[in-house]
Amino acid sequence: MKLAVIEIGSNSIRTSVYRSSKKNRFKTLDRWREPVRLGKSIAQSRLLTNEQIEETIDVLKEFQNRIEKFEVDRISLIATAAVRLAKNQSQLIFAVLKETGLRLEVIDEKEEAYYDYVAVRNTMRIKDALIVDVGGGSSEISLAKKGRLKQGLSIPIGAISISDVYLTSDPIKESEIAKARKAINEHLDSLTWMKTPATFVGLGGTMRALASILNREGKRKKTLHNSVISCEQVDQLFERLLHVNNEERSQIRELSDGRYEVILGGILILSEIIKKTPSKEIRFSNFGVREGYVFNYFYKAARNKD
Structure with missing residues (x-):
């Protein structure tokens, strides 16, 4: 099929x-x-x-x-x-x-978080995972314990919404960063379950761009899936990108398709989320909503056939 x-x-x-x-x-x-x-x-x-x-x-x-x-x-x-x-x-x-x-x-919001979970469950050998998908218009956060989904939700902030509403200067001002952090944390402060010890799994466009840049600069293997990025690397890359203008960011190969305009908003969300967790590193998943949907679809098709 x-x-x-x-x-x-x-x-x-x-x-x-x-x-x-x-x-x-x-x-x-x-x-x-x-x-x-x-x-x-x-x-x-x-x-x-x-x-x-x-x-x-x-x-x-x-x-x-x-x-x-x-x-x-x-x-x-x-x-x-x-x-x-x-x-x-x-x-x-x-x-x-x-x-x-x-x-x-x-x-819908819960379905999107669920499909992220299904994709990770089927492609990574991780029983306890905090799965974070920073998209353009929303961010999905799911918690799996012992391979089962315990929490899953979507918050209405993403790389585009944070960048377009708060990070409007070029170069971006520190005051804008502060306002963006505050807006992000208004959505995160009540999610106390994010403190649960679990492997932090990042996916989505922002995470893929980060992993691609760091993978190229570190001259690592070409396979991004399951690669690990430290929080320190995320912070260092954010600082580098923050102190150049849009034109300079657009010259970065992994950001050249328009992502250079919104990458800082996406990294900021990712950074604020991980601060709420015990994690010190992020494991990248190259599979997300689309693949979760496909796993679910083929599973149902096989079950109906049987």
């Missing part, structure tokens, strides 16, 4: 094509990414613009054409925080169905 999953995020639209194998596992046949900043308008007005909707549909049509050669059994189209928070999400859902024939499934 072949499944294509298109994920509309706050910073980009990503697509992967998968083929199922035995024991509910799968192989990734191909993947694509197109930067589409839906989260930018959401942070300011909670509305998707007509231009963003048109751009989204153009990208979806392009991805449909690419998917066609794989002869998939199903295309699943899912959306996370940017669409979830949009007051006019129904406008996008209707336009997508009319123009592409695809039904858009908006993943």
Whole structure:
């Protein structure tokens, strides 16, 4: 069985094509990414613009054409925080169905955290994990103990929302950093369960960019999944990026696709979260919501077949 999953995020639209194998596992046949900043308008007005909707549909049509050669059994189209928070999400859902024939499934907060957990559970040998996914429009935090999900939620702050609302100067001012930290901690202070001893697992766009930069600079192996980054490395990279302007950040290969504008907001969220935990390092997962969705889908398909 072949499944294509298109994920509309706050910073980009990503697509992967998968083929199922035995024991509910799968192989990734191909993947694509197109930067589409839906989260930018959401942070300011909670509305998707007509231009963003048109751009989204153009990208979806392009991805449909690419998917066609794989002869998939199903295309699943899912959306996370940017669409979830949009007051006019129904406008996008209707336009997508009319123009592409695809039904858009908006993943709710708990589902998003759950799919992150499923992805980590199936790809990392970790029983106790605090799973943190810093996205563009939201951040998901889950706690697994002895391989079982104990807590899972989404907070409405992400790399784009923090960057666009608080970190607006170039270079960024210390006063803006202080205000952003305060706003982030207003969402974190009540989550006392984050103090539970567990392996800190980071995933999502911000974490992938961090791992890629540090991996390249350290001349480590190419495989990012399961690589470990110390909190000290995160803080040092943040300071380096903070003291250069947007133009200089855009020259960094891993940030050149527009992530340079929001990377500091994402790192700040990650840094404030880890301060609430006993962890001194982050283990990177290259698998997240999309893969969690796929694991869940193939598991259900196999169970129904049996």
